Amino acid sequence: MVSQPSVLVVEDEAPQREILVYNLEAEGYEVAQATSGDAALDMAREDSPDLILLDWMLPEISGIEVCRRLKARSETRDIPVIMISARAEEVDRVRGLETGADDYVVKPYSVVELMARVRTQLRRVRPGAVGELLEFDDVSVDTGAHRVYRAGEELHLGPTEFRLLTTFLERPGRVWSREQLLDRVWGRDIYVDSRTVDVHVGRLRKALRNATGTDDPIRTVRGAGYALG
Structure with a gap:
């Protein structure tokens, strides 16, 4: 969710x-x-x-x-x-x-x-968060139906990876720090080690790459965090 x-x-x-x-x-x-x-x-x-x-x-x-x-x-x-x-x-x-x-x-x-x-x-x-269709390049998410597609192929993501991708798609190009992603994806009142973000971003990247066998749309910004595009 x-x-x-x-x-x-x-x-x-x-x-x-x-x-x-x-x-x-x-x-x-x-x-x-x-x-x-x-x-x-x-x-x-x-x-x-x-x-x-x-x-x-x-x-x-x-x-x-x-x-x-x-x-x-x-x-x-x-x-x-x-x-x-x-x-x-x-x-x-x-x-x-x-x-x-x-x-x-x-x-x-x-x-x-x-x-x-x-x-x-x-x-x-x-x-x-209000059931809109989110799109960036060949990646799209129907948040109401909880469906994810890349290049027309449907992907099956875990709930955490789905929330991560939705967050990235809401603000393509924005650099999100690990702490910001923890607050947005896991919640402010839940303690999770910041390195957990790296693990789930890695899973999301793997799912997106496997869909087309091509590029990784998620960018690592050294010392800052992650961004889509």
């Missing part, structure tokens, strides 16, 4: 935060919480969530400033940010989007609509 998308909720008002967390968990997402801008910046850098729900009005550092800093950092700029605000004026919406927010939702909001917006953003960064 593909690991579930992770969402960081940044909201200092407990009732609002609890509503968001409840509905996100009901959708099956892994949810982390932050009540301040400083905490949000630290958690985004350390945990690299798939999506951030960010309230505008935060103590000390505003949500707008948090968004600006997230988008200025190379390690967090690609994380989608949905800004949530009571500011409904067009000038505020424009300011939020120009700061780098990927979407802007006005309070009071429809929970159903907000969850739809969450799914839209996650479909862009985690298509494998």
